Each structure stands twice: as structure tokens, then as C-alpha cells.
Amino acid sequence: xxxxxxxxxxxxxxxxxxxxxxxxxxxxxxxxxxxxxxxxxxxxxxxxxxxxxxxxxxxxxxxxxxxxxxxxxxxxxxxxxxxxxxxxxxxxxxxxxxxxxxxxxxxxxxxxxxxxxxxxxxxxxxxxxxxxxxxxxxxxxxxxxxxxxxxxxxxxxxxxxxxxxxxxxxxxxxxxxxxxxxxxxxxxxxxxxx
Amino acid sequence: xxxxxxxxxxxxxxxxxxxxxxxxxxxxxxxxxxxxxxxxxxxxxxxxxxxxxxxxxxxxxxxxxxxxxxxxxxxxxxxxxxxxxxxxxxxxxxxxxxxxxxxxxxxxxxxxxxxxxxxxxxxxxxxxxxxxxxxxxxxxxxxxxxxxxxxxxxxxxxxxxxxxxxxxxxxxxxxxxxxxxxxxxxxxxxxxxxxxxxxxxxxxxxxxxxxxxxxxxxxxx
Numbered sequence: 001x002x003x004x005x006x007x008x009x010x011x012x013x014x015x016x017x018x019x020x021x022x023x024x025x026x027x028x029x030x031x032x033x034x035x036x037x038x039x040x041x042x043x044x045x046x047x048x049x050x051x052x053x054x055x056x057x058x059x060x061x062x063x064x065x066x067x068x069x070x071x072x073x074x075x076x077x078x079x080x081x082x083x084x085x086x087x088x089x090x091x092x093x094x095x096x097x098x099x100x101x102x103x104x105x106x107x108x109x110x111x112x113x114x115x116x117x118x119x120x121x122x123x124x125x126x127x128x129x130x131x132x133x134x135x136x137x138x139x140x141x142x143x144x145x146x147x148x149x150x151x152x153x154x155x156x157x158x159x160x161x162x163x164x165x166x167x168x169x170x171x172x173x174x175x176x177x178x179x180x181x182x183x184x185x186x187x188x189x190x191x192x193x194x
Numbered sequence: 195x196x197x198x199x200x201x202x203x204x205x206x207x208x209x210x211x212x213x214x215x216x217x218x219x220x221x222x223x224x225x226x227x228x229x230x231x232x233x234x235x236x237x238x239x240x241x242x243x244x245x246x247x248x249x250x251x252x253x254x255x256x257x258x259x260x261x262x263x264x265x266x267x268x269x270x271x272x273x274x275x276x277x278x279x280x281x282x283x284x285x286x287x288x289x290x291x292x293x294x295x296x297x298x299x300x301x302x303x304x305x306x307x308x309x310x311x312x313x314x315x316x317x318x319x320x321x322x323x324x325x326x327x328x329x330x331x332x333x334x335x336x337x338x339x340x341x342x343x344x345x346x347x348x349x350x351x352x353x354x355x356x357x358x359x360x361x362x363x364x365x366x367x368x369x370x371x372x373x374x375x376x377x378x379x380x381x382x383x384x385x386x387x388x389x390x391x392x393x394x395x396x397x398x399x400x401x402x403x404x405x406x407x408x409x410x411x412x413x414x415x
Contacts, residue, residue, distance in 0.1 A: 033279060036415045059281035067272025073211040074204070085200030086280045126276075 001027050002187040005041075007180070009134075011163040014156070014176045018169075019184035025169035026065070028184065029136045032167060033063040059087070061134040066142075068123040072112035076103055076122055079111060080129040089130035097128035101151050116143045124152060135159060137168040197282040198290045205294030215260050216298040223256040223303055227310040238315045245314035246324065246375035252310075253303050253328065254335065254364050260299045261339040261360065262346070262353045264291060265410065269347055278414050284407040288344070292336045292403065300332030316375070323378040323388070327371045330391040337395070337402035338363045344409035367394060 001024040009015055017025040030036045032043065034050055034057050043050045050057045070079060080094045098104045101121040106114065114122065120143045127135055135156075141149060153175065156166060168174070209216055230248050234240060268274040277287050307328050308321050316324065342360035346352040374387035 030415075035275070035278065055281050055283060058279050061279070063275070063279055065272060065275060067275070069272035069276045071204075071208060071271070071273065073208060078207075082200055082204050083276070086197045086277065086282065088196050088281060 001189075002184055003040075003189045005182075005184075005187045007182055009165045009167065009180075011133075011165065012160045014160060014166040014168065014179035016168055016170060016174070016176060016179050016181045017184060018171070018181060023184040023188065025184055026138050029063060029065075029138050029167060029169055032134075033061055033136055034058060035063075060132050061136060062127040062130075062132045063136040063138070064123055064127060064140055065138050068119045070111040070114075070119055070122060073110055075108050075110050076114070077107040079122060080125060083126045084130045087130040087132070093131060094129050097125040100128055100155055101125040101148070117145055117148065120144055121148055121151075124155075128155060133164050135164065135166045135168075137166065137170075139169055139171070141170060141172055141174070197280060198286055201277065201282070201287055201290035202294045202297075205291055206297060209294065209298040215263055216302060219256045219260045219299045220302045220306055222259055223252055223306060224310065226252045226255065227313065230314065242315040242317055242379075245311055245316040246320060246372045246379075248314055249307055249311050249316075249324065250328075250331075250368055250371050250375075253307065253332070254361070254368060256303060257299060257332065257335040257339065258357055258360060258364075260295070261343045262356050264295055264340055264343040265347050266343075266352070269413065274410070275414060278410070284410060285403040288340055288403040288406045288410070289399075292333075292340050295340070296333050296336040300336055303332060304328045317379045319381070320375045320379045323374045323384045326388055327374040327384075327391055330388060330395055331367045331371045334367050334391070334395045334398045335364060337398040340406045341402050341409065344406040344413070347410065347413045367391065370394075 005028075007015065017028060019025055027036065031038055034043075034054050037051075045057060045060070074082070077094065077098070080097055081091055084091045084094055095104070098107055101124060103118070103121060103125055106118065111119065111122065120140075124137075124140060140152060144152065156176065160166060166176075168176075227248060230244070231241060234244070265274060268277065278284055280287070304325060308325055311321060311324055339356075339360050342356045342363075345359060346355040349355050370387045370390045374384045374391070377387060378384045
């Protein structure tokens with residue numbers, strides 16, 4: 001998928017992954033999440049290989065993928081409550097998460113009645129419902145309206161101000177101050193002529 | 195422990211609100227057993243002779259019916275990925291899902307079994323061993339089934355593949371479950387058979403989640 005790829009993220013840092021379709025943006029995020037083991041190379045956190053303690057690594061990250069992972073029969077509040085309990089963090093962050101993404105008035109509705117944009121907002125609210133220092137966002141802006149974009153960018157700015165880290169795959173030029181960019185098209189393996 | 199409980203509660207809540215899966219399993223169990231008197235004739239001696247076997251075989255098939263849903267829905271909507279990325283080990287998450295699966299399908303089968311055994315004219319000494327044997331045997335069905343469900347995840351015609359994978363593994367539970375009831379009816383001790391069923395479930399408790407997690411990880415890559 002890619003080779004000779006080397007990068008690091010400092011506290012408060014952001015990394016924007018760009019590149020054409022199929023260049024491996026999602027694969028790199030999944031690799032950073034520990035879902036896919038790297039074929040070659042290593043992933044480290046504070047100088048310690050992630051593979052040594054996968055559970056600790058999972059505790060410090062959120063991955064928001066293409067799928068919203070919502071259950072039609074659970075309510076919005078239950079979805080976030082489950083997410084917090086699953087990650088063993090206190091449920092106190094759930095009301096904040098609902099408010100930040102303007103879902104408070106939908107809290108008691110089952111997910112099946114939500115629109116695509118509302119589902120996306122709920123999937124993003126999940127990362128606020130249980131705090132974690134590393135956010136891996138895969139095309140998070142799909143289906144979001146302008147107001148929700150502002151909510152997302154505000155949440156990202158707060159997260160980074162607190163020393164949180166972010167890796168985001170996106171096609172939209174997002175206003176992320178001091179963000180590094182990784183254009184994955186440049187790291188495509190050179191195919192030997194055959 | 196919070197995460198384990200949250201996962202069990204979520205699966206129970208999903209099962210109760212969707213309702214259909216658990217109810218289908220019990221309905222299949224009842225209907226399939228009721229078919230036998232029509233098929234083999236209503237003579238009480240004949241039915242009593244085959245009662246234990248019929249109830250057990252039908253229970254195995256009913257348990258099988260719900261297995262393909264164990265991971266499939268979570269896999270398709272992305273929830274399985276969220277669960278796999280939680281700090282909770284995947285093995286523990288699978289154990290939680292098996293527990294919820296047993297509570298919503300295995301336990302109702304145990305509760306309905308005596309009534310169906312009555313329909314099949316099972317003799318009086320057989321009832322208690324039947325219930326105990328099923329209570330000990332059905333958790334093994336959920337646990338072993340989880341391995342099959344994990345292996346067949348994402349495959350085409352997963353349900354058929356799952357049956358082929360899992361049914362042979364159910365045979366020991368079937369043999370000792372039926373033997374416990376028949377020995378009781380014949381006036382012999384049932385304890386050895388129940389102990390063997392206990393041994394099965396104790397072996398499956400650590401081994402099945404471990405094997406299922408190993409089968410799920412490649413599907414999540």
C-alpha cells in the first residue's frame with residue numbers, strides 16, 4: 001500500500017492525510033488504530049512499540065470510520081452511554097457530547113429515525129462521550145452541514161488545545177492551524193517493471 | 195467489568211427490542227417437536243422412547259438458527275470494529291456476546307423443554323435430568339457456535355457453512371445430554387453424564403472465546 005513512510009505526532013498536533021482514492025488513507029488510520037498489523041515497520045507511542053500493549057493503545061484512541069456503527073433500536077443517549085461504558089470512562093461526558101453536536105433534543109429518539117447527517121453527528125459525538133488523546137477520523141465531514149462542520153472544527157480545536165492529537169483523512173481543505181500534511185500518493189510502492 | 199456488563203446489557207436490550215430472533219428460535223423449537231407425533235404416529239410408547247433424542251436434536255437445530263446473527267449485524271454496521279477498539283480484550287467481548295446469546299436463546303429453550311417433553315410422553319424421572327442437562331449443555335452450544343459464527347463471518351451463504359462447521363461439534367453435547375435423560379428413565383445414575391456436560395462447558399468457556407477472537411481478527415483487518 002505504501003512504503004518509506006515515516007511521521008510523528010506531537011501533543012496538540014494534527015496530521016491531515018490526503019491522496020487519491022485507494023492511496024491508503026483509511027488503511028493508514030486502521031494501521032494506526034492497531035486493527036491491521038503493519039507488514040513491515042513499527043508504530044510507537046512515547047517511544048514504546050504499540051504492539052507491546054495493544055489494550056493500552058486502544059484505550060487512548062478513537063477511530064471514526066466510514067460506518068456510523070449505530071443500532072436502529074437504541075436511542076441517541078443510550079448509544080453514547082454504551083460507548084462511554086464500553087470504554088470504561090465516566091458517563092459525565094455524555095451530556096457534553098450531546099450538547100456539542102446539537103443532539104440534546106434528539107437524545108430520546110431511536111437511531112432509526114435519524115437522518116444521515118444526524119447519524120454522522122452522533123458517530124462523532126461518540127468521541128466526546130469518552131475522552132481519548134488520539135482521534136483518528138476517516139472522512140468525518142461526509143454528510144455534515146455547515147453548522148455541524150463548525151461544531152466539529154470547534155471540538156477538534158478544543159481537543160488540540162488540551163494536548164490531544166488528531167489524524168484525519170479528508171478531501172476537503174479544512175482550516176486546521178499548524179497541521180502537518182501527509183500526501184499518501186507520494187509513498188506508493190514503486191512497481192518494478194514486469 | 196463495566197464494559198463487559200455494558201456489552202451484555204446492550205445485546206439483551208437489542209434482543210428485547212427487536213424481539214424477533216429469540217421468539218423465532220423458541221417458535222421453531224416448539225413447532226419442530228410438535229411435528230414428530232404427526233410424522234411417527236401418536237403411540238405413547240414410541241414417543242416416550244424417542245422423546246429425549248427429539249427434544250435435544252431439535253434444541254440443537256433451534257440454537258443453530260440464531261447463531262449467524264451473533265456477529266453479523268455488528269460486523270455489517272461497524273459496531274464490531276468499535277467493540278474491537280475498546281480496551282476490553284476481544285475475548286472478553288465475545289464472552290459477553292455469548293452470555294447475552296445464551297440468555298436470549300439458550301435459556302428460553304431450557305424453560306420450554308419440559309413442556310415439549312411432556313408432549314412427547316417423556317416418563318416422569320426424565321424431567322429433572324432433562325432440564326439440568328439442557329441448562330449445562332446449552333451454554334456450550336452458544337460458545338462453540340460463536341467460533342463457527344466468527345469463522346463464517348462475511349462468507350457467502352454463511353448460514354449453511356455455519357451449520358456444517360458447528361453441527362459436528364455439537365455431537366458430544368447431544369450424546370451425553372440424551373444419555374442423561376435415558377439413564378434416568380431406565381433408573382440409573384445421571385451424575386456422570388451431567389459431570390461430563392459440565393466439563394464441556396468449563397472447557398468451552400476459555401477456549402471458545404479465544405478461538406472466536408482469533409477468527410474475528412482477520413475479518414476486522
